[in-house]
Amino acid sequence: MDDKRREYLRSYQELRKRISVSLSEADYKKIQYLASREQLKPTSYISQVVQEKLGKNPHLPRELKQELSALKFLIRNIANNINQITHRSHTLQVMVDERDLLMELKKLEDSVSAYVSKEATR
Numbered sequence: 001m002d003d004k005r006r007e008y009l010r011s012y013q014e015l016r017k018r019i020s021v022s023l024s025e026a027d028y029k030k031i032q033y034l035a036s037r038e039q040l041k042p043t044s045y046i047s048q049v050v051q052e053k054l055g056k057n058p059h060l061p062r063e064l065k066q067e068l069s070a071l072k073f074l075i076r077n078i079a080n081n082i083n084q085i086t087h088r089s090h091t092l093q094v095m096v097d098e099r100d101l102l103m104e105l106k107k108l109e110d111s112v113s114a115y116v117s118k119e120a121t122r
Contacts, residue, residue, distance in 0.1 A: 021046075038062050060116070071112055078105055 023031070028042070035045035038061070060068070082101045 064116075068112070068116060075105065075109055075112070078108075 031042050031045060035042045038045055038048075040048065079102075082105065085101070
């Protein structure tokens with residue numbers, strides 16, 4: 001083995017640690033099922049769940065992540081529309097209080113965040 005490879009393996013072993021976990025057959029089947037839903041291998045799925053827990057990020061199923069992504073897109077479009085309304089009202093010198101519109105948008109965003117937190121803790 002050449003020196004570069006030996007050094008790489010040594011540094012890899014110092015930076016990465018391996019954990020072995022024993023599971024019942026029923027628990028392993030659940031993990032296999034959940035991993036297959038995310039189109040991952042069981043080891044990758046467990047690693048992802050642990051990383052999300054360590055980072056205090058909620059683990060969300062792929063379907064929920066896609067729905068949330070669509071909701072964020074819609075909320076951003078609404079924000080863009082509010083900016084256009086504000087610009088148009090300034091052009092026509094008909095004042096629209098954009099602060100009220102943006103506060104309603106903030107309430108919507110907070111509702112979505114609260115829903116995500118609630119679903120993640122189920």
